[in-house]
Amino acid sequence: MIQQISPIPTGMIETQTIEVSIGPQHPSTHGVFRMDAVLDGETVVGLKPVMGYLHRNHEQLAERMTWLASIPYTDRLDYFNSMTNNWALCLSVEKLAGIKVPERAEYIRVIVSELTRILNHSCVIGFMLQDLGAWGTPLLYAFREREKILDLFESLSGARMMCNYMRFGGVRVDMTDAMVAQAKDIVAKFPRFLDEFEQLLSNNEVLLARCQKVGILPKELAINASISGPMARASGVDYDIRKVDKYGVYGRFDFRVPLGEVGDVYDRYYIRVLEMRESIKILNQALRDLPAGAFVAPEVKLRNFKIPPGDGYGRVEAPKGELGFYLVSDEGGKMPYRYHCRPPSFINLTTLEDMCLGHKVADVVIILGSVDIVLGEVDR
């Protein structure tokens, strides 16, 4: 029902551009993030992301403490998905040290990560709709479901968001039968919520008009700009680290990778919905097959844990994209010599300007919302 108004032909009216600083204090920059936007009327003709307001040099902090002490700090990177952050670090360290993780621990990791994924995706969709001006309704529905998952995380790890749950060679505490039952209950009920969510949103004409053909990211650019995660898949890039690396026990599960065609905001929205459905599938399988056994490798010491000299890079498919840790260990091996975090949302911002040019101010916020950033991770 709605079409873009074509811009005034040049030469008829002389207009000036204005520079607007969207952020760092702005309701929809998802934290202290700034975009230096140059506007021609309402149309964006230039946009530079400015970040670093939350910079705390996470990497240097980690280089000053033991491997173990970095785990709680990874919780604070992407504070929505502490479980996958933990996993990324643990996976990298295990890769460097050659630790074999027990089966049960791998399954528990898959379960908590997939729960994290549906938690993150549902909230991101909620946030995106919040940016669209839907007055928080979808967001609070998403939060309602998220609470149930957080309750499980709390009974499992002790904390709702800053889980600090994984350890090198496994997880910190075992998942009891009651928790497995709780997880099964969540998984069983979640599709119903997704249906409701989709009924509320997916066919909503205002949402369609606002999201379709907005912020298009072509496939070639997505690959070239190292875009990862749902954002890349919405552009049609068939790259899911769970499928490519088959880390953990992901090779054993039957799930599909949804791909978008256009690469616009709507695709990024809908790919997340589809990914949640796939996550449910994985969860069903993992909860069904959860083996008995040890939940942490017994040979891994908690204290005085050392890694032989050398480097290595480990990565996982975090809900926001490829989360990797590049670690270097030197002779002592007690602390990281170099600890680098490759945050997905930071790199996914690379193409923000390309996606925003020519669109309206109102589109900038939903494009940013569809990139799905968390400033704890962008700025580190």
Place this chain on the structure above:
Amino acid sequence: MGFLGKGLFQGMAVTARNFVGTYFDRGTREKLVTYQYPEEKPPLPENSRSFPFLVYDGTPDAMRCVACKICETECPPQCIYIVMDRDEKGKPQQRPKVFDIDISVCMQCQICVEVCPFEAIKMDNDYEKSQYGRFDDLIEHLPDLLKSNEYYNEIKPTEAKAVDAKLKAEAEKKAKKGTSKPAAAAPAKPAAPAPAPKPATAPAGKITIPEDAPFTAEQRAWLAGFLSAGGVATSGTGVSPVAVAETTGETPVPLPEATPAAEAPAGGWPWHDPGLGMSQRMDLVKAAPLADKLMAAMAQTDCHACGYDCRGYADAIAAGSETDLSLCLPGEAETAKKLEELMKEAGKL
């Protein structure tokens, strides 16, 4: 696609359903999820954690913490601050004098709990810690931190039961080994320094037990008998035969069966008592081999802060497999200095 606007009305149906649903929720929290916080609090799962506290058994004096400083070193944001208690003469008392946790910095990561070998620090459930002051009010001192084992059992029954069982097993193991320490002081913490009555008969051995040494009367009596009988502090079990043979120039006196030394501690290392001061411990090993001397320089808490127990660390240093001399956290700089000194003396450094 149906008629244009269908999606809009579908959405309105969803919101209407939720609106009505909240009035028929009746406590299931399916639709009306809010907890009205100060009046009703959500039940906390057992694993839930807020800030750490220190566990004591029975009375606050019998705290499990031995001020080994492992948690202080391992704490990622460095929010723990411990000063070991010492008596007037500077002997460590195996208990913290100061134990501060800055809860404005603490990030509730539970690493202190995981690394504590004494089950002394645990996570609390109490999250209502807001204060009016920004500075001092947010520091928890030792008296605020001490909570009884019963409290711990109350908030985390399963975990506490497992801990209690483990401690009990350890204590029994120790008792079986023949420690003369009263079994009542079961949890790895040595009994609080009791006023030591002056021994009735001061043994005429080379070594006299200092009056302020924190021994119970029983221990003191045993030690006196042991010293007078053994002359030099050696015994068989636990020490490598070589070490025994090399103890002194003279042939080691075989210990008479009847003497109390038969009930000697399994390790048989009289200096392996955290209550002794450094100089006293060094006195005990004057003539002992290097490994024993090194061991005597440790803080004797067997805290595993170094990754070994005290014996193991000393052996590792003596064998040259461990080169770092600063690993003994409870011993602080004193131990590191002494170790260096000893190694220099032995010509290994």
Place this chain on the structure above:
Amino acid sequence: MIEQLRETIAQAVPGVTLEIIQSTPAAQQPALLVDRDHAFATAKFLKENQQLDFCSCVTGVDYPKLGQIEVVYHLYSVAKKTGPVVLKVRAPRELEQCRVPSLTPLWRGCEFQEREAYDLFGVKFDGHPDLRRILMWDEFTDHPMRKDYVPPKDYEWEPTPHDDTLTRAVEVAGIIPPSAREELEKAKKK
């Protein structure tokens, strides 16, 4: 495998110096150390002939002992689903000479990461379209991830309840600058 790749590159890029650096025994990610002059050509070859179209991770590592700073690129192939090929380039630590060719013209994904490496390590990337600080503010002069970095004296510091603990941490890691400690003493006297 890496030997093969080395051979291929050596044939394709004349004059290139390649060295293989091993990772930890378990990680099995040997890296190719390329000289600065041929880094761009090598990368271009890797992108075009080896289909390494996805530059996942770019970062710097400071080696004061070697007197060099290393820039590490982790390259993956989305098309072939292989990787990583680790490319390392080294440059002297001195700020003026610390220059390496930028790979942003090849992989757009390097843009922010190279800016980050410039910001935190002071590596200048020749050919980068927009080399500015990204995480630190523009007026900041130092490069905080270098191993010899000393925090400035007038760093935003205020007395906190945990100064004692932090002061002790200074001995280990040097977190509080000495001037701050003086201020701390003053605050205590008050």
Place this chain on the structure above:
Amino acid sequence: METIYQLIAGWFAGKPEWLPLAIAIAVPILFIVGVYPAIFAYTTLVERKALGRVQNRYGPNRVGRWGILQPLADGLKLLTKEDIVPRDADKFTHFLAPVIAVIPSVLLFAIVPIAPGLVPVNLNIGILFAFAISTASVLALFMGGWASRNKFSLLGAMRAVAQVVSYEVPMVLAAVAVVMAAGSLSTLDIVKAQTRGGLEIAGWFVFQPWGFVGFVLFAIGAMAESARTPFDIPEAESEIIAGYHTEYSGFKFALFQLGEYLAAIAMAGITVTMFLGGYLGPGIHIPYIGGFIAAFWFFLKLGCMILLNIWIRGTWPRVRVDQLMGFAWKVLLPMSILNIAVVGLWHFMGNKVLAWGVTAAILGLAFVILAKISAAGNIEKRTYRYAN
């Protein structure tokens, strides 16, 4: 006013002549100034509670039972807040804008009848007056946005002007249809024109095809005019922070809110008057209490309109500024022009059953065509593939 004068003129027979007149003038003014702001205050409460329930939470429930004193607390809070004026702002205009924002909203109530004969001022150009006044409110928004010296405020002000001016057109044209059917611009006459049947329901204009279309057009226009979701782009909080009132705090902010809500309520009142039969409803002819029942029906309908507003606000996302304009000019305007023609057709077709069918068919067809045209190329149903 006239009704009150006639009522009380008899009682004040011996008194000076100006007294009953003064009272007759004072009573409606007091009513408007007293009752409608109270409705505003509780609309905010109801809105927050309803939105809360829609979002699965309790609304405000801490101040008094069921949060009944919440508006009072809000008011007190806003009164005691610091009044911040930006340094570079145009101080006088900045001060004037919130004051002006309230005036047109209050004046709108002057022509809203709440019971038979009971209208503050029975203007024979009532509807015209309403449009003239309601457009003036945009002046305040623009003043506020301009005077704040804030780019976001300016953007908001520009949007507000564009939006209000655009939506004025279809709204007026939708009202023209009603005026044609009723044959009068007076609001009382329009209500009377909807009288039919014993229960006073059947005659509402909304039950005729053209009336329904007019109702929808007018309701959309009213929502846009009073900047309510999904047309709240002048103050779109996720895009331009708070639009024209970004730089307002304390009671000036409250005045903007007051003006906005009063305008929304007044527009709802005019919608009710024009399409939903105003105060008409079962039982209004009962002697003595009929007037009260009529007022009850009016306020009930008013409440329903407000709730509809809230419900929409709780569900729909906001449209974009260019889409908003496009919607006004490309969908609403053709529909409203067609609607005028259809009213003419309705008027001249004798057989009302046949007329009903014909007009419904014309309008339905027009809607479908317009919708398809505007949706084409913009909205598509997508299917997604999976990687192998």
